[in-house]
């Protein structure tokens with residue numbers, strides 16, 4: 001990937017992690033199979049950074065955190081776990097294919113905000129299905145059922161920042177301040 005695109009990619013990821021940090025600090029919950037890694041990413045990106053630290057952390061593989069509006073989820077990307085069909089390969093710059101996200105991927109994490117959107121979408125689909133012709137109604141109800149499963153599994157895995165603070169970080173302090181994970 002050209003340097004300019006790499007910089008843009010990192011700027012988006014850093015903004016996503018900062019936003020997540022802000023949400024968690026405000027009391028939002030986090031769930032899904034990659035919730036722990038998402039939380040760890042917020043710990044690895046300190047709020048105050050020198051320009052050098054900022055550039056260095058852009059190469060940290062544990063900070064490959066993407067907002068995925070299509071799946072209403074975060075992707076905490078680890079290529080060894082990725083289920084999307086087509087990965088964009090580019091040497092070290094492997095990225096997820098967000099448009100082919102798979103519900104069962106263990107790189108998925110969601111916040112309360114995502115779950116509120118998924119619940120809203122579910123309610124809307126069920127209301128609209130009542131007025132839709134049969135084949136379309138069936139498809140809408142199937143989508144609503146999928147949303148319901150996501151909401152249920154989120155509830156089972158949901159953690160809060162206050163709970164997580166009682167657990168020691170799995171990342172050593174010197175790693176937080178020092179070399180990126182490659």
Ligand code: SF4
Pocket residue numbers: 068074075076077078081082083084096097098099100101102105106107108
């Ligand atoms: S399937 Fe979805 S969560 Fe998994 S790596 Fe691909 S985009 Fe990310």
